[in-house]
Amino acid sequence: MNQRKEWEEYQIKVSEVLAEFGFATEVEEAIEGARGRHEVDVTARIRYAGVDQLWIVECKRWKRPVPKERVLAFASIIDDVGADRGLIFAEGGFQAGAVRASRNSSITLTNLTDFISNSANELSSIKVSGLTRRIAELENRFHSIWDLDAAERTRVNSRYIGPESFGLKQPIAVMACLSMLKNSLEAASFNRWPVPYRPLVLQQDFAV
Template sequence: MPQMKDWKEYQIKVSETLAEFGFTTKVEEVIEGARGRHEIDVTARIRYAGVDQLWIIECKKWKRPVPKERILAFTSIVEDVGADRGLIFAEGGFQAGAVRASRNTSITLTNLTDFVSNSEDELSSIKIGGLMRRIAELENKYHSIWNLDEKERGRVQSRYVGPEAFGLKEPIAVMACLSTMKDSLEAASFGRWPVPYRALDQDDSNGLIDVKNWDGLLFVTEQTLETCSRIYEHMVGNGSSVSRWQDLQPSDLTDLLSALRNGRSPR
C-alpha cells in the first residue's frame, strides 16, 4: 500500500482536530464562489445560536515560513466563498509580512498545537459570529418599525415597555445597547480586555460594567440580546401586555446585575 503523503496526513489531522471541537468537516471540498470554484483543503461547519457558520482552512506542511502573498491569496478566497472565518495551519511558521497582512481580518494563522491551546478563543469566535448576526437581524427589525404605516406604527410604539432615553419612550436605549454589544464583542475578539458591557437600564448613576473574560461576556450578551428581542416581540405582538421591561429580562441576568451593583460576587 503506498504511503500517504505528509501534506495529506496533515490535512486529515487538521480535519480531525476541528471535528473534536464539534465541527462537521470535509477534506478537499470544492466550493463555488462568486468568481470561481475553489478546492479547499479542509472545510469546517458548525451551527450556533441558530446561525450556520463556515470556516475554510488551508494546510501548509512546509519547512519554510508561509509568505505574505499566500495570505493575501487565501483572503481573496475567503471573501469569494463568503466564509465566516479563514484559518491557515502551518507548522513552519509565518513570515513577518504574513502576520501583518492577517491583522484585523477574519484570517487566523496557527498550527495544531497553538489551535488546541487557544481553543477557548477559537470557539468563542464561533459564538461571536452567531451573536453578531442576531444583533444585526434585531437592529433591522427595530429599524423596520419606521417603515410601517402611521396607524400600525402608532400601535407598535404604544406597546414599547423598554427603558427610556433622553426622556423619550422610544427604543433608542435598546438600539444603543445593541450597538455597544457589537463594540464589546469586537474589542474582545482582538483581546482588548476588559471590555465594557452596557445594561439596558444604563445611566450616569450606574456606569458601564467591565467584563473580564469570554464566559462573562458571552453570558451577558446572550441574556441582554434575549431581553431586547422580547421587548421587540412585545411591541409587534397582539397578545397580553406587560408594564415593565424588567419582566422580560431573564432572571439570571437580573440577579447578576444586582449582585455586581451591590458589590457582591455573583454566584
C-alpha cells in the same frame, strides 16, 4: 493498500481537531465562489447564536515557512466564497511578510499545537461575531417599524411581548437591551470584566 501521504494525514488531523470543537468538517471540498470554483483543504461549519459560520482552511505540511504571496492568495479565496474566517495551518511557520499580510484580517496563522491551546479564544470570537450580527439584525427590524403607516405600526406594537421600559410594554425597551448587549460584548472583547448582562425570558419570539 495505499498509504496516505504526509500532507493528506495533516489535512485529516486538522479536520479532526476542528471536529472535536464542534465543527462539521469536510476534507478537500470544492466550493463555488463568485469568480470560480475553489478546492479547499478543509471546510469547517458551525452555528452560533443563530448564525451559520463557514471557516475555510489551508494545510501546509511544509518544512519551509509560508510566504506572503500564499496568504494574499488565500485572502482572495476567502473573499470570493464569502467565508467568515480563514485559517492556515503550517508546521514550518510563516515568513514575516505573511504575518504582516494577515494582520487586521479574518485570517489566522497557526499550527496544530497553538490552535489547540488557543481554540477557546477562537471559538469565543465566533460567538461574539454571531451575537454582533444578531444585534444588528434586531436593530434593523426595530427601525423598520417606523417605516410602517400609523395603523400598521399600532398593530405591530400590540403584538410586542418583550422587556418593559419603565413598567410599560414598549418596543423602545428593545433598543435599551441591545445597547447593553453591545456594550457588554465590547467590554468582553477587551477583557474588561465583570461584564453586565440582562437575562430575558420571553414566551415567544417578537416578530415584525
